[in-house]
Amino acid sequence: MLETVVKLNPNFNTHVRKNPLVTSKRCEDTLFKYNIHPSPLPPTTPNRSRQRYKKNPDPNHKKKHFFWPKKKPFLIHPEKYLKNYQPYDYYLCFDVEATCERGKFMEFPNEIIEFPVVLLDGATFRVVDEFHAYVRPTKNPVLSQFCIELTGISQCVVDVSPTFEEVLALFGIWLMERGLFIEYSCAFITDGPFDIRDFIEKQCRQSKILRPIYFWQPWIDIRRMFSEYYGCERKNIPGMLEKLSMKFRGREHSGIDDARNIGRIAKKMVDDGCMFTANASLMTPYFWKRKMCV
Numbered sequence: 001m002l003e004t005v006v007k008l009n010p011n012f013n014t015h016v017r018k019n020p021l022v023t024s025k026r027c028e029d030t031l032f033k034y035n036i037h038p039s040p041l042p043p044t045t046p047n048r049s050r051q052r053y054k055k056n057p058d059p060n061h062k063k064k065h066f067f068w069p070k071k072k073p074f075l076i077h078p079e080k081y082l083k084n085y086q087p088y089d090y091y092l093c094f095d096v097e098a099t100c101e102r103g104k105f106m107e108f109p110n111e112i113i114e115f116p117v118v119l120l121d122g123a124t125f126r127v128v129d130e131f132h133a134y135v136r137p138t139k140n141p142v143l144s145q146f147c148i149e150l151t152g153i154s155q156c157v158v159d160v161s162p163t164f165e166e167v168l169a170l171f172g173i174w175l176m177e178r179g180l181f182i183e184y185s186c187a188f189i190t191d192g193p194f195d196i197r198d199f200i201e202k203q204c205r206q207s208k209i210l211r212p213i214y215f216w217q218p219w220i221d222i223r224r225m226f227s228e229y230y231g232c233e234r235k236n237i238p239g240m241l242e243k244l245s246m247k248f249r250g251r252e253h254s255g256i257d258d259a260r261n262i263g264r265i266a267k268k269m270v271d272d273g274c275m276f277t278a279n280a281s282l283m284t285p286y287f288w289k290r291k292m293c294v
Contacts, residue, residue: 092118114256136159175214181217187218189222191223
């Protein structure tokens with residue numbers, strides 16, 4: 001009877017009701033009692049709670065997938081499964097030379113006088129490019145005799161060289177032209193933590209400039225990596241070469257020659273199966289608590 005009345009009554013409207021507090025509730029209860037839905041939309045099934053699929057011991061059980069299955073790692077990064085895969089596209093062998101005095105180390109206000117970088121291809125570890133510049137010191141422009149004999153850099157060379165700020169500008173252009181740290185991932189390789197952690201920090205403070213962003217990135221301490229990989233004590237560049245039955249090429253304590261030999265050591269380690277991942281960073285308590293003479 002109610003179903004007939006509802007269908008034949010033209011004044012009945014299921015969406016607009018005069019008394020929503022009373023008649024609306026009663027009308028909806030009555031309609032649902034007789035299986036009459038006030039909404040013009042078709043009735044929907046009640047929401048079912050999501051059921052988590054549990055491991056089924058039945059081997060013939062086919063598990064349903066609501067999403068696309070994940071690809072295998074080999075299909076996403078096949079190069080990771082190749083021999084001697086390295087995580088960076090390029091590596092920059094970096095070894096600066098600075099002003100020094102006999103018998104003084106970190107307490108001396110060192111200034112960088114040679115800025116060499118040797119660029120290695122991350123796939124083959126072969127040298128693809130170099131950046132080399134001498135730097136004119138400004139705080140102590142006269143080199144000591146000990147510094148000249150140690151580094152082989154004469155006074156007349158640094159007198160006509162650009163300042164550290166100018167060398168950094170040239171180096172930044174050199175990086176941008178090759179897309180390093182922008183299009184390609186890169187990491188510095190140094191012999192110990194001193195070049196980036198100490199000498200760059202001292203020079204930036206003396207020049208009153210901010211440390212460049214690429215010198216904030218984690219880098220590779222090849223002296224530490226060599227010791228951990230071959231299970232020996234930490235050695236300098238000639239010591240590592242001797243361990244690998246290799247000879248030093250060039251002049252010791254020459255920045256560009258040291259950087260080239262670091263590249264030779266890195267290539268030999270990669271051939272032996274070593275992976276060059278960053279193992280040094282500025283985010284250490286020692287870096288923030290120490291006092292430096294500038």
